[in-house]
Amino acid sequence: MSSENKKTNIILFSGDYDKAMAAYIIANGAAAYDHDVTIFHTFWGLNALRKDDKMLIENKSRLEKMFGRMMPRGAKRMGISKMNFGGFGQKMIKDVMKKHNAMPVEDLIEMAQEQDINLIACTMTMDLLGLRKEELLDDIEYGGVAAYIGEGEDGAINLFI
Numbered sequence: 001m002s003s004e005n006k007k008t009n010i011i012l013f014s015g016d017y018d019k020a021m022a023a024y025i026i027a028n029g030a031a032a033y034d035h036d037v038t039i040f041h042t043f044w045g046l047n048a049l050r051k052d053d054k055m056l057i058e059n060k061s062r063l064e065k066m067f068g069r070m071m072p073r074g075a076k077r078m079g080i081s082k083m084n085f086g087g088f089g090q091k092m093i094k095d096v097m098k099k100h101n102a103m104p105v106e107d108l109i110e111m112a113q114e115q116d117i118n119l120i121a122c123t124m125t126m127d128l129l130g131l132r133k134e135e136l137l138d139d140i141e142y143g144g145v146a147a148y149i150g151e152g153e154d155g156a157i158n159l160f161i
Contacts, residue, residue, distance in 0.1 A: 006156040008035040011148065014161055015044025015072070016081035017090055017105060023161045024048075024108035030157065031115040039112070040148040042122035045161075046129070048075045048109065049121055049136045057132050064130020071129070075105035113139060120147055 008030035012023045023045075027037045041049050052074040060068070072078045083089040097104065103111070112119065119140040126132070126142075133142065141147070152158050 006033075006035045007151070007154050008037045008157040008159075009148070009152040009155040010037070010039045010159045010161060012039055012041045012045030012048065012161050013043050014081070015047040015078055017075070017078040018080045018082075018093065019161050020045065020048045020075060020078060021105045021108065023159070024105060024112055026159065027117050028108060028111050028115060031112070031117055035156070036118075037112075037115075038118040038120060038148075038151040040120045040122065040143075040151070042125045043129075044071070046121055046125060046131060046136070047072050047078055048105065049119065049140060050074050050131070051135060051137060052076070057135065060130050067129045068131075068135075075109055078105070109137070113137075118151065120151075122148075 008027065010023050010027055012020060014020065023039060027039055031037045050071070050073045054073065057068075078090075079087065080089050080093055094104065096102075109119075119137075120143050121131075121136055121140055122144065123142050124144050126136075
């Protein structure tokens, strides 16, 4: 990071589609303004980094397998925070987004990777939820709270979503 670049750091804790969309819109916007951007994905925010494909992962405990089945696989399967109505709310918001040419979260994540936004998956949470690296998107980083603190201490903008 050059000394004149500002830093934007986002902790994505939520697994809600609309909150992940907001995090990635802010991140991509900050990157467009030449900020060095990091999104630290923890707990339910890790769902944004999950691959869509169903995977058979060996050596998972029963609880880890249960978490894997209960959590959405990938950004496009995440529910919205309000008025989800068993998944119908997500369909409605996606229809409105399409009508207004808004990018879906999965495209915003791809854009973030193209802009070299630092996407970090929390390894402690991965261990707690039984997620393995092969279940998450390629070309992301892995780290614990120290990785976030290292990024966040010089941040001009620090957000918790």
